[in-house]
Amino acid sequence: MDKVQNNKAWFLVLPVLVLVAFSAVIPLMTVVNYAVQDTFGNNVFFWHGLGWFQDVLTDDRIHGALGRQLAFSAIILAIQIPLGIAVALCMPKRGLWASVCLVLMALPLLIPWNVVGTIWQILGRTDIGLLGYSLSELGIEWNYARNGLHAWVIVVVMDVWHWTSLVALLAYAGLQSIPQAYYQAAKIDQASRWKVFRHIELPKMQGVLLIAILLRFMDSFMIYTEPFVVTGGGPGSATSFLSIDLVKMALGQFDLGPAAAFSLMYFLVILLVSWVFYTVMTNLDKAEGK
Amino acid sequence: MTTTTDPLSAAAPGRAMPRIRTRHVVMVAYLLFMLIPIYWLVKMSLQTNREILGGFTLWPQNPTLDNYRVILTDASWYMGYVNSITYVVINTFLSLAVALPAAYAFSRYRFLGDKHLFFWLLTNRMAPPAVFALPFFQLYSSVGLFDTHLAVALAHTLFNVPLAVWILEGFMRGVPKEIDETAYIDGYSFPRFFVKIFMPLIASGIGVAAFFCFMFSWVELLLSRTLTAVNAQPIASIMTRTVSASGLDWGVLCAAGVLTIIPGALVIYFVRNYIAKGFALGRV
Numbered sequence: 422m423d424k425v426q427n428n429k430a431w432f433l434v435l436p437v438l439v440l441v442a443f444s445a446v447i448p449l450m451t452v453v454n455y456a457v458q459d460t461f462g463n464n465v466f467f468w469h470g471l472g473w474f475q476d477v478l479t480d481d482r483i484h485g486a487l488g489r490q491l492a493f494s495a496i497i498l499a500i501q502i503p504l505g506i507a508v509a510l511c512m513p514k515r516g517l518w519a520s521v522c523l524v525l526m527a528l529p530l531l532i533p534w535n536v537v538g539t540i541w542q543i544l545g546r547t548d549i550g551l552l553g554y555s556l557s558e559l560g561i562e563w564n565y566a567r568n569g570l571h572a573w574v575i576v577v578v579m580d581v582w583h584w585t586s587l588v589a590l591l592a593y594a595g596l597q598s599i600p601q602a603y604y605q606a607a608k609i610d611q612a613s614r615w616k617v618f619r620h621i622e623l624p625k626m627q628g629v630l631l632i633a634i635l636l637r638f639m640d641s642f643m644i645y646t647e648p649f650v651v652t653g654g655g656p657g658s659a660t661s662f663l664s665i666d667l668v669k670m671a672l673g674q675f676d677l678g679p680a681a682a683f684s685l686m687y688f689l690v691i692l693l694v695s696w697v698f699y700t701v702m703t704n705l706d707k708a709e710g711k
Numbered sequence: 712m713t714t715t716t717d718p719l720s721a722a723a724p725g726r727a728m729p730r731i732r733t734r735h736v737v738m739v740a741y742l743l744f745m746l747i748p749i750y751w752l753v754k755m756s757l758q759t760n761r762e763i764l765g766g767f768t769l770w771p772q773n774p775t776l777d778n779y780r781v782i783l784t785d786a787s788w789y790m791g792y793v794n795s796i797t798y799v800v801i802n803t804f805l806s807l808a809v810a811l812p813a814a815y816a817f818s819r820y821r822f823l824g825d826k827h828l829f830f831w832l833l834t835n836r837m838a839p840p841a842v843f844a845l846p847f848f849q850l851y852s853s854v855g856l857f858d859t860h861l862a863v864a865l866a867h868t869l870f871n872v873p874l875a876v877w878i879l880e881g882f883m884r885g886v887p888k889e890i891d892e893t894a895y896i897d898g899y900s901f902p903r904f905f906v907k908i909f910m911p912l913i914a915s916g917i918g919v920a921a922f923f924c925f926m927f928s929w930v931e932l933l934l935s936r937t938l939t940a941v942n943a944q945p946i947a948s949i950m951t952r953t954v955s956a957s958g959l960d961w962g963v964l965c966a967a968g969v970l971t972i973i974p975g976a977l978v979i980y981f982v983r984n985y986i987a988k989g990f991a992l993g994r995v
Binding site: 431436445449508527528529643664667684691692 | 734738742746751805809810816821832836839840841842845850866868876930931937946961964968971972974978979984
C-alpha cells in the first residue's frame with residue numbers, strides 16, 4: 422500500500438515512545454552507567470572505562486556459558502524446526518479435529534515457565550516421575566541432578582515439549598495459506614510428495630519459518646526460568662546458560678559492573694543476529710511484493 | 712470429499728491410504744507427548760503427599776481434592792492468582808491502548824524515522840529479561856512502585872507493546888485506506904472514526920494481540936518475581952518459595968500448577984479460531 426507522508430503521525434506514536442522510554446530506555450541507560458563505573462559501596466561511583474568489558478571478554482566462566490548457550494540454541498533449532506514442520510504437515514486441515522489439535526498443541530505455550538520446569542523436574546525423578554521411573558526400570562542409571570549429560574537431555578526434551586508447537590502452528594498457518602490450485606497443478610504434473618514439499622510447500626512457508634527460527638533463536642538464547650527450576654544450572658555448571666549466569670552475577674553476587682557489561686554484550690549479540698534475520702525477512706517481503 | 716481437497720493425498724491419489732495412516736500415527740504420538748506431562752501433573756495433584764511418595768502408580772488410587780482445598784482456602788495461596796490476573800489484565804489493556812494508535816500510524820503514514828522506530832521497538836522484544844531485572848528493580852523502587860501490580864504490568868510492556876504494535880500493524884494493513892477517507896468525508900473526527908469504525912474492522916486483530924499479551928505476561932516469572940515481595944506476588948513466585956519452605960508438598964505444588972494452566976486453557980479455547988489467522992500473518 423502506498424503510504425502518505427505525514428510527520429504528524431508522530432503524535433500517534435508518542436504514547437508508545439513515552440511508555441517504552443520509561444520501561445526500556447531508562448533501565449538500559451542505568452545498565453550502561455554501571456558498565457563503565459566502579460564502586461566501593463555507599464553509592465560512590467567512579468569512572469572505570471572499558472575495564473569491565475575487558476574482564477568479561479576474558480572471563481573463562483562466561484566463555485563457558487556462551488559456548489553452552491550456543492550449543493543449546495543450535496540443538497533446539499535443529500530439533501524443533503524439522504519436527505515442527507513435520508507435525509504441521511500431519512495436522513488435519515479443517516474441521517473439529519483441526520480445532521482439537523490446535524487447542525491441545527497450544528496448551529504448553531500458556532503454562533507459566535516455572536510450572537513447565539516443575540512438571541519436568543517431577544517427571545524426571547526416578548521415585549515419583551514417569552520418565553525417570555521408566556528409564557531406571559529399563560536399566561539406565563538415570564540421575565539428572567548428578568549427570569551432566571542427563572541434565573542436558575531433560576532440558577532439551579523439556580524445551581522441545583514446550584516450544585515445538587509454536588513452530589508447528591506457524592508452519593501450519595503457512596500451509597493453510599497455499600491456494601488449492603498449486604496442489605492441483607502439481608497433481609497434473611504428477612509431482613512426487615517430496616517434490617510438492619520441496620517446490621511448493623517449503624517456499625510458501627519460507628516467511629513464517631524465518632519468523633519461527635528468529636523467535637526460537639531469541640527465546641532459546643534468553644532461556645532462564647525452565648532450566649533454573651529443573652537443574653538450577655547444575656550439575657556443576659553443566660546447564661548454566663547465559664541468563665542464569667547473569668542473574669547469579671547481578672542479583673546473587675551484586676557484581677554490578679561486570680554484570681552490566683555482560684548484559685550489554687549479551688543484548689548486542691541477540692540484536693545483531695536478529696537484525697540479520699529482520700533484514701533478510703523484509704527483503705523477502707519486498708521480493709514477494711514485486 | 713475430504714480426500715480430494717486434502718493436499719497430501721491429492722499429490723499421490725493412488726497411495727493415499729498408507730500415508731494417511733502415517734500422518735495419524737505422527738499426530739497421535741505428538742499429542743501424547745504433549746499431554747502425558749500434563750496428565751502426570753493432574754494425577755499427582757489428586758494424590759496425597761504420602762501416596763505420591765509411598766509408591767509409584769500410573770493413576771491415583773484414592774483420588775482426593777484436598778490439595779485444591781488447601782490452595783482455595785488459604786489467602787496466601789489464592790491471592791497469588793488474583794495478583795497474577797490483575798497485572799496481566801492491566802498489562803493487556805495498557806499495551807493495547809498505546810499500541811493501537813501507533814500501529815495505525817505505522818500502517819498508514821510514512822514519517823521521519825518510521826522504519827528505525829519500528830525496528831527499535833522490535834529490539835525490545837529481543838531484550839533478555841535478565842538484562843533488565845536489576846535496573847527495573849532499582850527504577851521501580853525509586854519511584855515507589857515496587858511490589859505493586861502496576862510495576863509488573865509496566866515492566867511487561869517492555870516485550871508486549873512491540874509485539875502488539877507488530878501484530879496490529881499487520882491486521883491494519885489489510886484494511887483498505889478508502890474506508891478511512893470515506894469516513895473523513897462523512898465528517899467523522901479521527902477519534903470517533905477510530906473507535907466507531909476502524910476498531911470493529913480489526914476486532915480479530917485486537918483479539919489476537921490481546922491473546923499474545925495475555926500469554927507472555929502470564930507465563931513470565933523472572934521480572935514479576937524480581938519486582939514483587941508480598942502484596943503483588945504472582946502465583947508462580949509463591950510456588951517457588953513454598954517449595955523451599957514447606958519441605959516439598961508435591962501434591963499441593965501440582966495442584967497449584969494445574970490451576971495455573973486453567974486460565975491459559977480457557978483463553979486458548981475462546982480464541983482458537985483466530986490463532987491460526989494471527990499466526991498466518993507471521994507476527995507473533
